[in-house]
Amino acid sequence: MKEIKLWRSALSVPAVNRRALEKSKTLAADAVIYDLEDSVAHGRKAEARENLEQFFRQDRPSHQATAIRINPLDTETGQEDMRTALACQPDAILLPKVETVANVAAASAMLNRNGAPLRIRLWAMLETPAGIVNAAAIAGAYSQASAGGRLEALIVGVNDLRSATGVAPAPGRAYLVPWLMQVVLAARAYDIAVIDGVYNDFADSEGFAAECEEARAMGFDGKMLIHPSQIDPANAHFSPSEAALAEARSIVDAFAKPEAQGHNVIDLDGRMVERLHLEQAEALLAKAGQSA
């Protein structure tokens, strides 16, 4: 059976902030992304790497996946970050500003060359025009489904994307939605996770809730976060609703009845239900069991 993982909340923590690093272990985020890239000033990269090496020597809570976001690998800073990440052995390394299959190939080759265990995965941020245009190729080339690939998740970087395209940071994301959907489609085509970008105004809980709802309806698995106050709402919005769980139970029950045996299509209270709905229902119930 396929491994089920939760991707509802991926909190970014600046690796330069030791207090936030400590706090991260106590939080209910499904994943924590320790950031060496944009949240760390250029002159403090070495300090941030040192913090991470110390931090990863400690025990970590088992409920959280860990990732380290490095700088682009075609820079000396990115190369040094990768050495730190290899020493820390997080669950994943998050590559920023991925634009081509070659960007992922370079990281994958470094992991393989250095004998990194296969459990260390790659996550890719798509946050430039080229990254969005090439989303399907990037998702396909190194995804789990394609012979031992390491790529496990795509994350959208909406701030960089807005900056590179000139799309205004206005309320609502009408002009971004077509590009976001391209990323969702690419991830679904290759059966990898897909995480929506950050909501900067962490004091605006209503706006955040609205964006979570939109992201869920678009098919995202969760959201990248910047502040602990966003974790509980994200976990709630990206968990299956009670109504969806009740529906799933009724589908499972209906297919378990003797009269449904040998049928791929049944009538459930005047609606056609197929076996693919049964598989969806079982997956939803399994996921809910994991998040309970």
Ligand SMILES: CC(C)(COP(=O)(O)OP(=O)(O)OC[C@H]1O[C@@H](n2cnc3c(N)ncnc32)[C@H](O)[C@@H]1OP(=O)(O)O)[C@@H](O)C(=O)NCCC(=O)NCCSC(=O)C[C@H](O)C(=O)O
């Ligand atoms: C945005 C912040 C700078 C706000 O920080 P601060 O003013 O300190 O917030 P609070 O006083 O409300 O904090 C309350 C307590 O929570 C801790 N805290 C705050 N943020 C985090 C965090 N991210 N992880 C863990 N803990 C956190 C504070 O230390 C306080 O703790 P305590 O004193 O013990 O009660 C700050 O939230 C922050 O730095 N956020 C993360 C910024 C970041 O990671 N940016 C990079 C990711 S964004 C991105 O990737 C964009 C993307 O690339 C794109 O292109 O779109």
Ligand SMILES: [Mg+2]
């Ligand atoms: Mg970015």
